[in-house]
Amino acid sequence: MKKLTNDFGNIVADNQNSLTAGPQGPLLIQDYILLEKLAHQNRERIPERTVHAKGSGAYGELRITADISKYTKAKVLQKGEVTPLFLRFSTVAGEIGAADAERDLRGFAIKFYTKEGNWDIVGNNTPVFFVRDPYKFPDFIHTQKRDPKTNLRSANAAWDFWTLCPESLHQVMILMSDRGIPASYRHMHGFGSHTYSLINNENQRFWVKFHFKTQQGIKNLTNAQAESLIAKDRESHQRDLYESIQKGEFPKWTFQIQILAEDEAEKLGFNPFDLTKVWPHHLVPLIEIGEIILNKNVENYFNEVEQSAFSPSNIVPGISFSPDKMLQARIFSYPDAHRYRIGTNYHLLPINRAKSEVNTYNVAGSMNFDTYRNAQAYYEPNSYSDSPKEHKEYLEPDLKIGEKAQRYAPLDEDYYSQPKALFDLMNAQQKDQLFENVAASMDGVDSIVIQRALHHFEKISPCYADGVKKALERLKHAD
Incomplete structure (x- = not known):
């Protein structure tokens, strides 16, 4: 029989009774097992995400079946490449105890463990969003959360904001449509939503949007169906995803992209980096390049789903950013949220850790359990050839930007x-x-x-x- 121990391997002789001064006496502070158990319990929860608090996740693979080397040098996107991934689905507005079948957006966040580092797509199940300027984002999220006075959700706050920010109308229509409540995570599309860029071996830049089309078919719930389901099962989507994978019914999505050459962006007739707008398919057709499949459930929900951390700042050579204002802000805000919520070294947790070689001069910080590998220098630049050095061949092509900095209004007011x-x-x-x-x-x-x-x-x-x-x-x- 295995001997019960504490976190440090110390054998526990009695796990039923606290150490006291006499049978009715007060507790003794030397009962370190009791103190350890109580202290650990107090810390069993990390702060929940401000948004996307409740989620479900699974492991899988990305398989590339088309040759798009003329657009990108990223190894993960080369024909025949198979890359392990972790995908986290989530509701957006609700807290960690929210019901899965609420009318809400769904997060669709993917971490690809590529040979060149982690690549994250932090998307949703819709191709657009409510706002296009991050200045409005905290206020928008406030309208989706609880009124600090009543501690109740406020439909008035949501509609007041939406009607005063008409760029929201596109997303609101999707939210209020039949697709506002997916029947399960398996029966909805996923989108990178933002405009990103691909860079090829000739250092040419192409603008790109990422799409993941469900192969299970779209299925949605009406308000009445959702209410009936929630009354019986608040974890309906979590249950469906887990049980489907356990039964070997692995969900799949077709991976598609839209591509615009850097000098073709004007043909859209609107700002190609506006997160409240889609690229019409008749102008920029979808190109099928592969599929993703989910084929393995997690073993520990907290370790693998709750502590998973995604950020659009995680890119690899051949994939990069765009002038999308919302994307630019998320590049900062996501890692900052993870450092607050999980800790400075959240990247060392197994679910977040890159499977490729990592060479950094970042040291110390809370819960750093990494092995320091830089034997001769702990700084850069340095004089030692076996220490990590920069590689300028990975510099991206120049990005042309305006010369004047000011608080520019949107390029158009076409909300309709x-x-x-x-x-x-x-x-x-x-x-x-x-x-x-x-x-x-x-x-x-x-x-x-x-x-x-x-x-x-x-x-x-x-x-x-x-x-x-x-x-x-x-x-x-x-x-």
């Missing part, structure tokens, strides 16, 4: 054409769902905010505004 295009694609049933979902979400919203929303809907389509008005009237009479 892409939501109109999406609305026109919907069939009658989808439109009816949209009207009912929007009306239901406006419960408790001030009339001035509702009227502002209807004014925006009218600009998208008179049918949109009229449909929501009628849905609101039906709800009013039902009450």
Whole structure:
């Protein structure tokens, strides 16, 4: 029989009774096992993520089946390459105890353990977002969280913000559509959302968007179906993902990209780096380049899912950034959040650690369990040939930017054409769902905010505004 020990291997003689001064006496502080157990319990939870707090994850592979070497020199994207990955799904607005089947965006974050370091795509299940300037991001998140006075979620706050920031209308329409509640994580698409760049061996830059199309088919829930499911199972998506993989029904997504040459970006007619807009497929077709498959569940949820940390700052040679303002801000904010939430050396945890060689001069910090390998120098530059050195051949091509720094307004105020295009694609049933979902979400919203929303809907389509008005009237009479 195995002997019970504490965290340091000290054998525990009695794990049932505290050490006391007499049978009724007070506790003794020398009972270090008791103190260790209580102290550890106090620290069993790390702060939950500000957003994407509740998640599910699994391991898998990326398989590249097409030759796109003319666009990128990244080894991970070369034909025939197979790369291990970890994918974390999540809800966005809810806390760690939120129900899986709530109307919300879903996070779609992938960590690729490539031969050249970790490459992270921190995406969602939608191709756009609510805001395009990070200045607005903290305020937007506040509207999705609890009112600090009532500690309740506020539909009025959400709609007040959305209607005062009409760039949100595109994402709001997707959120309120039939796709606002995926039936499971397996039955939804994933998107990198941002514009990134690919760089080839000739040091040419191409703008790129990443898409992951579910091979299981799109399946969604209505409000009524979701309410019924949540009443029985708050972990429906977690359960579905875990059990599907356990049964060998491995979920797959087709990996596709959109490519624009650096000098072709103008053909879109709008800012290609605007996170609230999509690149129309008739202008920039999808190119299929491979697939991802999830084929292994985690062994320890806390270690592997809760402590997993993703950031768009994790890139590899041949893949890089763009002038997307939201992407630029996330490059800072994500690693900063991880250092606060998990610790300075979160990158050393097995789930986050690169499988490729790592050579750095970063030292010390809380919970640093790494082996220091720089024998002759702990600084750079240094005189020793066996110490890590910079490699200028990995410099990226020049990026042309404006010469004046100021707080520029958006390049356009076209908030309505892409939501109109999406609305026109919907069939009658989808439109009816949209009207009912929007009306239901406006419960408790001030009339001035509702009227502002209807004014925006009218600009998208008179049918949109009229449909929501009628849905609101039906709800009013039902009450």
